[in-house]
Amino acid sequence: MKTLDKPVPPGGVIGIIGGGQLGRMLALAAARLGLKTCIYNDENHAPAFQVTPMQIAAPYDDRAMLQGFAEICDVITYEFENLPADSLSYLADLKPLQPGVAALEILQDRYTEKSFVESLGLRVAPFAQVNSDTQARAAFEKIGGPGIIKTRRFGYDGKGQAKVATVDAAATAMTAFKGAPCILEGFVDFAFEASVVAARSADGSFAAYDPPENIHENHILRRSIVPGRLTRAQNDEAKAIAKAIADRLNYVGVLAVELFVLKDGSLLVNEIAPRVHNSGHWTIEACACSQFEQHVRAIAGWPLGDPTRHADAVMENIIGAEVNAWEDLARGGALHLYGKKDAKLGRKMGHVTRLRLKS
């Protein structure tokens, strides 16, 4: 496993696996710092391919291409966590990979992730491992009520999930997931959702952004509002949760912790994303150093930037055909479009951040 023994200097190359909007915004942030980026993506068309001449289109398990990619790069990162573990281990032996494989192995799997969070003394929704319809029935009884069956791996934006209201539904869902290892998660009666985006460096320094309140629609983030309904104490607790998680994982880079804020005011960890996060896009305008620049700084061994928020912000996603109103959207707020060709249903096409300045 390679480690970074000195900062990547200006002119160095950041390798980014995944060429979606997160990779694109990471590349734009790296460019500000005079760093080059090489994007590795498994399809020929990718939003991030539009913002750098260094790009590789190949499957995520193509060893020869991964090797060529590693040769070009000074440090390697990724924009999404659902990558083949083998490929990541292979890359990590060739060049420094940040965040590291050990952290990713825990967070790629909902069961090990939740067990890890519990081991830190943090609260999560009730959950149980489920590998068969029989286990699903037992888990349903154990959790004691309706919940959600989720595949342990490769879920995002509500994919790989099924709400189950009865024991029979739980068993049926397992059949639909074709025996993929799952968990059953009990429903949480929360007041609202929130998240905290934070960065940790190899030297242990830590910087957290103010946690926004998040509004979801159809399992997709609609809007992040900062400050939201979190109290000052909840704000601090959220940051402390992120720090506890990042420290224990010996994490390097930006991570996001999605939270449920319960009606009694307590915070539950929903899930952890080992990457920059949609609910942190507002940091581009409202902070001196955005989550994207912060991630680049952390993985490249640079000093972390200042996460202080200098304005209140509302970030709203532009989903599917909403992007057709781009000319109107350009009139209000800071518009970001991701360069995607087809405005498919549910696809994130861009976002708008509106600042409410402190006057």
Place this chain on the structure above:
Amino acid sequence: MKTLDKPVPPGGVIGIIGGGQLGRMLALAAARLGLKTCIYNDENHAPAFQVTPMQIAAPYDDRAMLQGFAEICDVITYEFENLPADSLSYLADLKPLQPGVAALEILQDRYTEKSFVESLGLRVAPFAQVNSDTQARAAFEKIGGPGIIKTRRFGYDGKGQAKVATVDAAATAMTAFKGAPCILEGFVDFAFEASVVAARSADGSFAAYDPPENIHENHILRRSIVPGRLTRAQNDEAKAIAKAIADRLNYVGVLAVELFVLKDGSLLVNEIAPRVHNSGHWTIEACACSQFEQHVRAIAGWPLGDPTRHADAVMENIIGAEVNAWEDLARGGALHLYGKKDAKLGRKMGHVTRLRLKS
């Protein structure tokens, strides 16, 4: 001459002639809006080549390459004004070129530029056309004191300029410039320098940024400070000057007007740059819409963005070997590095903007 009959939609291609830091920051701003960029540069290595896969390295008068470039682009702009007029006319017949050739023809030549500014009733330093050593002597007598001989074309950062304190020195300078058409400009005893960066759209809408005070060292911009020492009235007057110039030129895009602020409080126009400008870099952090995004919006037919300044700012250039302190520079303020390989003496390698937030 082609004109833009509808806005360039997301996914469209902005052609940028010149691949320096201004082209690079224009490309990064275009990417935010979901627009692609194609960079045309006359050398193989260019800062802007690092931030887009669409790039052409060819001489600025290579008709075949210019034609290929025009075919790719929906609208064409440039990052510097010293381009062959023939090439620009050629491109303007193929695709919309913004700012247009008519404006550029006036501003490429210091003599027509100053005559134009005077024709608007605006003040400039005393100046006279000089084409020979004999004319230089006569001009020196007319202006009545020491001044600067400047070539009418292709000057920047103090290049193509000679201070002349005596009649004989004026004549000698003309010999040094090998008969290139020049002007003699009288010295102005100013209190300080300032500039105003503004944008105009094809529909006549106009947006000006607050004018910073500028500090030069060795003919190179060292620092822009906003607000500087300009009074509220001077702030407004500077914007009005930019508007008068942009309107009369029927200008489309961002322009910068460099100003002398005299001891009696009056403003003199020093020169006009038909492009984004070093003294506008602070707008990236301190305004909702930066000068780079504003230029892209204007030339692409999009609505102009909000130029309101939400923070006080100091922008400082990183010149030559100063860039070696990049790790320290990364600790304070928003760091921008341009991806240039050799830190030559006097070369602009990056800049840092420090905000003083309104609290």
